[in-house]
Amino acid sequence: MTNKKKETEEADLRAKICFVIMPISNQSGYESSHFSLVYEDIIKPAVEAAGMKAVRADETVNTNLIQLDILRKVIESDIAICDMSAKNPNVFYELGVRQAFDKPTVLMIDDVTPAPFDVSSLRYVEYKKDMGYRDVKLAIEKLTQTIIETYEKKDDKSEINSLIRLMELTTPAQLNQTDISAEDRAAIQVNELTAAVHSMQVTQNKILKSIESDFSRSLKVKTYDSRTNSISIDDILEEALNNPTKQRKLNLDFSKSKSI
Structure with missing residues (x-):
């Protein structure tokens, strides 16, 4: 140095x-x-x-x-x-x-x-x-x-x-010097990880819904669920993976998901 x-x-x-x-x-x-x-x-x-x-x-x-x-x-x-x-x-x-x-x-x-x-x-x-x-x-x-x-x-x-x-308050807050126990530290870490995973799942669900809506307008052959009368996400993904243009769009959307 x-x-x-x-x-x-x-x-x-x-x-x-x-x-x-x-x-x-x-x-x-x-x-x-x-x-x-x-x-x-x-x-x-x-x-x-x-x-x-x-x-x-x-x-x-x-x-x-x-x-x-x-x-x-x-x-x-x-x-x-x-x-x-x-x-x-x-x-x-x-x-x-x-x-x-x-x-x-x-x-x-x-x-x-x-x-x-x-x-x-x-x-x-x-x-x-x-x-x-x-x-x-x-x-x-x-x-x-x-x-x-x-x-x-x-x-x-x-x-x-x-x-x-x-506001002329005479006593501001003060920070107590307390140690966090191993159990509390682990609980906080779990909560942070849970929140991060939940946020990722919400983002991916939004992207999947967006893809489903976009592909459902362009598919020539649509497969519907008889109970929900909606297009199957499996069919959408299959159609996308067989179509280079849609595959590029799918990859782009998922790459955005990972960067969020």
Whole structure:
């Protein structure tokens, strides 16, 4: 390991952690890579310019209990950034948890998303959705300054950083340091796996129904179930596999299923 690389790694370990709460999956009305670009082109440069290290949920790989690990970072990170653009429910859930503990948080939102009423009275950084060069540069500058100011004033109770302070609640939530038993850990893992399998089954059922509907309109010879008066999925799949064009469509739809 070179001295420069070692110094960089040591600096990363010393850096304050800035946990980034933002949409990770594709959002309606946005290109598929939009929020990855927001993270890479605006948020990370701003966090690094403030002398901190940015960490996003999809970079959390410390344990198999991903949800618990994310929540701990939401609560325990030195500072957090929350991008409210697209009004993603998961984002607001994590923001709510963060604010319940009255931890320093920088809010940001793009110029096409109306500021949610519940947090409209709090300060936030606005950036342009189309992310032109000059707009990105300006957004980085504004976000960097806001990160520095927010962290420096984290103990100043006169600063309105969360709804806790806005409502003048005197006792924010606190995290009890309790260990999870092996049984509870296994139960959580089973629940996560069950939810993932269920989600996959729902997605595949939707795709099969879509294929059935599409093929039933194009089949010349249809085989119907006498009880349901509907086309058999076995016949649809057989017809598809004997037809190169439909086979390509079938393969494409199932490949989409695996990527979800």
